[in-house]
Amino acid sequence: MLTGLSWLALEAKYLEPAERFYAETLEMDCERRENELRFLAGETDLICRRPTSTPRGGLHTHFALSIPAEEYDDWWDRLSEAYDLEEARFGPSKSLYLYDPDGNCVELGQRDVAGPGVDGIFEVVLEVESIDRAGSFYADLGFETVDVGDGRKRIRMDGPMALELWEPHLGIADARGGVHVDLGFETADPDAAVEAVADRARRLEAVAEGRRLRDPDGHVLTFVTS
Numbered sequence: 001m002l003t004g005l006s007w008l009a010l011e012a013k014y015l016e017p018a019e020r021f022y023a024e025t026l027e028m029d030c031e032r033r034e035n036e037l038r039f040l041a042g043e044t045d046l047i048c049r050r051p052t053s054t055p056r057g058g059l060h061t062h063f064a065l066s067i068p069a070e071e072y073d074d075w076w077d078r079l080s081e082a083y084d085l086e087e088a089r090f091g092p093s094k095s096l097y098l099y100d101p102d103g104n105c106v107e108l109g110q111r112d113v114a115g116p117g118v119d120g121i122f123e124v125v126l127e128v129e130s131i132d133r134a135g136s137f138y139a140d141l142g143f144e145t146v147d148v149g150d151g152r153k154r155i156r157m158d159g160p161m162a163l164e165l166w167e168p169h170l171g172i173a174d175a176r177g178g179v180h181v182d183l184g185f186e187t188a189d190p191d192a193a194v195e196a197v198a199d200r201a202r203r204l205e206a207v208a209e210g211r212r213l214r215d216p217d218g219h220v221l222t223f224v225t226s
Helices: 015-025 069-079 131-139 190-195
Strands: 002-011 030-033 037-040 044-049 062-068 086-090 093-099 105-111 122-129 143-149 154-158 164-166 182-187 202-206 208-212 222-224
Touching: 002 122, 002 222, 015 037, 015 044, 044 182, 062 069, 069 093, 069 105, 093 131, 131 143, 131 154, 131 164, 143 190, 154 208, 190 208, 190 222
Parallel strands: 002 044, 062 105, 122 164, 182 222
Antiparallel strands: 002 182, 030 037, 037 044, 062 122, 086 093, 093 105, 143 154, 154 164, 202 208, 208 222
8 A cells, every 4th residue: 555655754953963963974965944854865755854843753763774785884883983883683684773963763774775875764663552553553554564572562564664663662772662753655545545544543634745644643644646
């Protein structure tokens, strides 16, 4: 049903530190707009937005950026000079973790991408009150559960990107799931996506981009035509 992740939006108290971190430290192309920055992460926009309107963007959101596998050691060497990095292995792949100026846990993970540098967002973590309720909601949008962990405090679902749903706890690098995260999804039929979850959604509305709703935990989902 959902064919791509169009954007992930984060709240930034001040834009200048966010711009230095993502544009300079992580070398991502940046477009500056009123009250927000848009960074190019492959086919997805990573948005840092000042809290001047709604949707605000996510707080303390853990998400993962794709980098070419062969670049990993260079990224580690450079970033470790200024950041206290953590590392995790997932089968043959490695990921490093650091924090942006607003307290978001940013993962750079080895993926099969062209690069150079950041080339996509492959995971987003949302904090939810109930795994069962949130898992059912996102399953009806086409996500499929592929892993359950931590005594059912966490599930991992596959879709346009990996979606992790966490009941409140700390993960790798003391990461937390994001609250009031703003996600944009591409789909061939925004109306059908809304209808699939309309009975449990909050604040359904039409917007310039397409159709928008809030999930039961207050995360904002916008469906745009692919």
